[in-house]
Amino acid sequence: MKKEKILIVIIxxxxxxxxxxxxxxxxxxxSDNLVFLGRRVINGEDTYTYVSFIEQSRxxxxxxxxxxxxxxxxxxxxxxxxxxxxxxAAILKLSSITTYHLARxxxxxxxxxxxxxxxxxxxxxxxxxxxxxxxxxxxxxxxAINWIPEAFTFLSLAEAPHFILSQILMLLxxxxxxxxxxxxxxxxxxxxxxxxxxxxxxxxxxIFSFLWSRKGLLKALIFVSLPLAGILxxxxxxxxxxxxxxxxxxxxxxSPSPNxxxxxxxxxxxxxxxxxxxxxxxxxxxxxxxxxxxxxxIIMLYSPTNFQTRMIEGIHIPISIxxxxxxxxxxxxxxxxxxxxxxxxxxxxxxWSLTSIVKDFKIISANQSHYYSIDKDEFEAISWLGxxxxxxxxxxxxxxxxxxxxxxxxxxxxxxxxxxTTNLKFKIANTNSFLLExxxxxxxxxxYFNKITYIFLGKDDFMLKYGFMPEKFHFLEKxxxxxxxxxxxxxxxxxFTNQK
Amino acid sequence: xxxxxxxxxxxYFIVFLFQIFPYSDxxxxxxxxxxxxxxxxxxxxxxxxxxxxxxxxxxxxHEWLYDPILYVLYTHxxxxxxxxxxxxxxxxxxxxxxxxxxxxxxxxxxxxFFFIKIxxxxxxxxxxSQVISILIFSLLVSILIKAKKRMAxxxxxxxxxxxxxxxxxxxxxxxxxxxIFLGSYVLEDIVNKKTQILKKLSIFxxxxxxxILLTLVNPFGYKIYLEALKHSSNxxxxxxxxxxxxxxxxxxxxxxxxxAYSGILALIFIKFRKLANLPYIILFLFLGLASIxxxxxxxxxxxxxxxxLAERLQNLKINMxxxxxxxxxxIIIISVLISFNFFNRFIxxxxxxYSEADYCHFSGDCSPKxxxxxxxxxxxxxxxxxxxWGGYYIGKGIPFKLFIDGRMHLWKQDDYMPFADxxxxxxxxxxxxxxxxxxxWVLVPLSSDIGQKIYNSDDLGKWQIQFVDADSIFYxxxx
Numbered sequence: 001m002k003k004e005k006i007l008i009v010i011i012x013x014x015x016x017x018x019x020x021x022x023x024x025x026x027x028x029x030x031s032d033n034l035v036f037l038g039r040r041v042i043n044g045e046d047t048y049t050y051v052s053f054i055e056q057s058r059x060x061x062x063x064x065x066x067x068x069x070x071x072x073x074x075x076x077x078x079x080x081x082x083x084x085x086x087x088x089a090a091i092l093k094l095s096s097i098t099t100y101h102l103a104r105x106x107x108x109x110x111x112x113x114x115x116x117x118x119x120x121x122x123x124x125x126x127x128x129x130x131x132x133x134x135x136x137x138x139x140x141x142x143x144a145i146n147w148i149p150e151a152f153t154f155l156s157l158a159e160a161p162h163f164i165l166s167q168i169l170m171l172l173x174x175x176x177x178x179x180x181x182x183x184x185x186x187x188x189x190x191x192x193x194x195x196x197x198x199x200x201x202x203x204x205x206x207i208f209s210f211l212w213s214r215k216g217l218l219k220a221l222i223f224v225s226l227p228l229a230g231i232l233x234x235x236x237x238x239x240x241x242x243x244x245x246x247x248x249x250x251x252x253x254x255s256p257s258p259n260x261x262x263x264x265x266x267x268x269x270x271x272x273x274x275x276x277x278x279x280x281x282x283x284x285x286x287x288x289x290x291x292x293x294x295x296x297x298i299i300m301l302y303s304p305t306n307f308q309t310r311m312i313e314g315i316h317i318p319i320s321i322x323x324x325x326x327x328x329x330x331x332x333x334x335x336x337x338x339x340x341x342x343x344x345x346x347x348x349x350x351x352w353s354l355t356s357i358v359k360d361f362k363i364i365s366a367n368q369s370h371y372y373s374i375d376k377d378e379f380e381a382i383s384w385l386g387x388x389x390x391x392x393x394x395x396x397x398x399x400x401x402x403x404x405x406x407x408x409x410x411x412x413x414x415x416x417x418x419x420x421t422t423n424l425k426f427k428i429a430n431t432n433s434f435l436l437e438x439x440x441x442x443x444x445x446x447x448y449f450n451k452i453t454y455i456f457l458g459k460d461d462f463m464l465k466y467g468f469m470p471e472k473f474h475f476l477e478k479x480x481x482x483x484x485x486x487x488x489x490x491x492x493x494x495x496f497t498n499q500k
Numbered sequence: 501x502x503x504x505x506x507x508x509x510x511x512y513f514i515v516f517l518f519q520i521f522p523y524s525d526x527x528x529x530x531x532x533x534x535x536x537x538x539x540x541x542x543x544x545x546x547x548x549x550x551x552x553x554x555x556x557x558x559x560x561x562h563e564w565l566y567d568p569i570l571y572v573l574y575t576h577x578x579x580x581x582x583x584x585x586x587x588x589x590x591x592x593x594x595x596x597x598x599x600x601x602x603x604x605x606x607x608x609x610x611x612x613f614f615f616i617k618i619x620x621x622x623x624x625x626x627x628x629s630q631v632i633s634i635l636i637f638s639l640l641v642s643i644l645i646k647a648k649k650r651m652a653x654x655x656x657x658x659x660x661x662x663x664x665x666x667x668x669x670x671x672x673x674x675x676x677x678x679x680i681f682l683g684s685y686v687l688e689d690i691v692n693k694k695t696q697i698l699k700k701l702s703i704f705x706x707x708x709x710x711x712i713l714l715t716l717v718n719p720f721g722y723k724i725y726l727e728a729l730k731h732s733s734n735x736x737x738x739x740x741x742x743x744x745x746x747x748x749x750x751x752x753x754x755x756x757x758x759x760a761y762s763g764i765l766a767l768i769f770i771k772f773r774k775l776a777n778l779p780y781i782i783l784f785l786f787l788g789l790a791s792i793x794x795x796x797x798x799x800x801x802x803x804x805x806x807x808x809l810a811e812r813l814q815n816l817k818i819n820m821x822x823x824x825x826x827x828x829x830x831i832i833i834i835s836v837l838i839s840f841n842f843f844n845r846f847i848x849x850x851x852x853x854y855s856e857a858d859y860c861h862f863s864g865d866c867s868p869k870x871x872x873x874x875x876x877x878x879x880x881x882x883x884x885x886x887x888x889w890g891g892y893y894i895g896k897g898i899p900f901k902l903f904i905d906g907r908m909h910l911w912k913q914d915d916y917m918p919f920a921d922x923x924x925x926x927x928x929x930x931x932x933x934x935x936x937x938x939x940x941w942v943l944v945p946l947s948s949d950i951g952q953k954i955y956n957s958d959d960l961g962k963w964q965i966q967f968v969d970a971d972s973i974f975y976x977x978x979x
Binding site: 254255257258273276277280281291294295298299301302303304305308 | 823824825828829831832835836837839840842843844845847848
């Protein structure tokens with residue numbers, strides 16, 4: 001038992017190290033004049049949207065706003081984990097991005113503990129448990145769906161803390177559900193605030209596994225009613241909050257074709273198919289729960305919603321458990337070379353996980369000075385902006401800076417994210433017109449009606465290259481000019497006052 | 501109804517769903533106008549009413565019978581009618597070729613997978629004359645398979661070809677397939693020293709002769725043969741997508757599936773060496789190589805060779821029912837594939853509200869707004885247009901003639917071939933030829949070389965933009 005736990009710790013340590021290697025490396029190996037932004041290749045655009053929630057909480061807010069859009073909005077309770085992390089960051093005097101990564105690491109450690117406990121429910125044999133743990137932590141398919149990181153544990157652990165937390169809650173919920181404990185619906189209720197999409201999979205899994213095991217529909221409804229109440233609250237908020245509704249509508253994530261998913265999970269699929277046979281024969285609730293989890297997730301991937309790929313989160317866990325079972329079916333049937341087979345499988349399964357790390361190193365190294373890092377002077381200027389503006393200020397910048405400013409200083413940007421910026425295309429077109437506008441009144445109208453109060457221009461900024469000449473507009477006042485970084489403040493409606 | 505039958509029905513239903521594609525035939529418009537002309541006058545249109553480049557050309561329209569069908573379907577049930585007709589025909593193609601074998605649902609699923617993937621390049625534009633011709637291939641092979649045991653089904657071959665010769669020029673390949681199959685049957689009888697070979701041979705020859713004579717019963721007589729043969733020797737066809745090799749950037753060709761399928765067939769031919777496979781081996785080699793060179797042969801290849809794989813699967817004894825997981829996995833696969841179609845694939849195709857704008861989106865980015873503009877503001881003089889859009893603007897009834905459209909890739913008169921000039925100007929950037937034409941207007945994609953060249957330089961003369969939208973631009977020559 002002790003040896004098993006040591007091996008589990010070693011696998012968890014290797015996984016955690018591999019996942020965090022690019023982040024550690026680029027924080028340490030950055031050049032003196034650059035600040036590493038702490039984001040990676042997959043879903044890099046989303047990192048600072050999550051950090052912006054932590055930053056809002058760190059600055060003392062208890063309800064969140066979408067800082068990537070400038071329309072009037074009602075603050076909401078979104079992702080309570082970030083509220084907690086923000087408060088923690090304020091107490092420990094940590095930056096939001098540091099808190100984000102530390103939370104990821106701490107949640108990952110919790111995840112390893114929970115996953116080990118969960119595996120123990122299904123496998124009595126030490127070797128099987130070790131292999132299952134290894135497969136869950138490190139296995140990956142052939143890279144066909146690497147743009148959906150939540151599809152794999154390895155990539156999920158490299159993603160945002162709430163992805164990891166929601167998987168922990170999901171696993172714990174199912175863990176307690178096996179014993180029909182009423183702790184389970186409470187955990188799923190919490191999950192409904194962290195990642196509401198998962199509740200659709202969870203509820204279907206509970207209902208169908210109860211029906212399949214003849215446990216009664218009523219019992220199942222008791223378990224799903226609380227998390228569904230969480231979902232209803234979210235739906236109510238979406239209906240009453242146009243910004244959230246628009247965010248949701250723009251967040252269309254239809255699934256790729258089934259071929260992509262099959263290639264995405266690679267050899268885990270045939271191994272899991274073998275495992276299914278074993279699990280079906282066992283005819284116990286907990287095995288049916290795993291089988292129903294898989295079927296509910298797969299069917300939900302093509303449900304009539306516009307957030308199909310969101311349903312994939314966590315599916316890697318039951319597939320890996322089934323695949324482990326499949327591995328040992330083959331292992332036990334082999335008369336020769338059993339260990340060679342096991343060794344080869346354990347070599348093949350994590351290969352693509354390693355390539356994702358290599359990809360991070362290659363791409364981030366190649367783009368050191370842009371997107372993954374910013375100039376130290378620019379970072380200083382953004383920090384200065386954070387100290388000299390307040391929460392209601394709206395900053396216009398190019399989209400790259402617009403993406404990080406909300407996370408770095410908790411201020412709203414006019415454009416900054418493909419999904420969270422409402423009507424992004426329209427706003428980009430308007431900005432482009434503004435940048436080339438010759439007429440002072442028209443230009444002033446743009447900033448006035450969009451409530452823009454500051455304009456941020458980095459070194460050799462795209463907006464300047466595009467043809468923007470801020471000095472010719474009287475309604476703009478240069479308030480920061482250091483090492484080529486410029487910040488303009490919009491004067492209080494001079495033009496409009498004069499017009500009147 | 502037992503479980504097997506339900507699964508079988510659902511498997512066929514899934515194959516049907518995968519045959520549904522957005523209607524995107526860029527030749528839609530001229531087919532529509534030809535169909536309208538036929539239904540109004542009772543005779544096929546022989547003259548060129550739609551382009552100025554060869555005004556007196558008389559075209560042998562080898563697919564003339566398709567045009568009134570398209571016209572009736574489109575005018576009564578619109579694009580959705582064409583989409584469903586295309587899907588139904590493609591599904592029937594599969595069903596006819598497969599249903600003669602006794603296959604369980606999972607075997608039908610395996611065959612369906614290969615059929616869906618390999619035939620996609622021929623059917624992804626939905627209802628076209630080629631799609632009907634693939635159905636006829638399926639009927640023909642089905643008749644020829646049945647004719648091996650008893651000759652009665654052969655009586656259906658002459659009327660089938662009577663229809664086919666009026667529907668599409670591929671009937672010529674159909675005749676070759678008949679010859680290969682019947683020839684192989686005779687050879688097999690000779691090798692097996694069967695009696696009454698001469699009688700059989702004379703029946704085959706009689707049917708062949710009647711069939712050939714009946715193919716001449718069409719509005720263009722023997723010229724239909726010449727038109728079909730022209731397609732085998734024209735070098736300019738390499739500029740038309742469906743005549744290019746499968747390796748040339750073709751996501752709907754599914755190359756790996758094609759090669760995997762070919763590999764499986766090759767293994768079957770090697771492992772089960774028998775004379776009965778001879779017609780399939782000949783067609784496998786001939787059509788397989790043709791498909792690599794010209795992707796339009798892929799659907800014919802799969803239809804003609806599918807019976808070999810179906811026969812092997814029929815003889816394969818695997819009892820899937822002994823596995824408890826079979827049901828579970830079948831339910832997952834069936835549910836996923838049905839919901840994938842309804843809630844993902846059809847949404848990506850915008851099928852639930854398919855409009856003319858969607859047709860244009862999937863059919864080379866023609867523009868309904870541009871069409872409206874051109875109808876209200878027709879240019880004068882002779883102009884240049886993008887080949888793929890010709891059909892659409894003819895169908896929209898623009899009140900002026902175009903330079904080129906989808907009918908004209910083989911048109912040649914007095915050594916003048918507009919399509920050859922089009923290729924030189926549009927693809928090869930021949931400015932001199934373009935300037936020699938002294939066009940009065942130009943209608944091309946915004947991102948095309950010609951569109952950009954006119955915009956950025958005076959190499960092609962001085963022009964002014966008359967109308968522009970997201971994908972297309974219309975220039976008029978400046979005085």
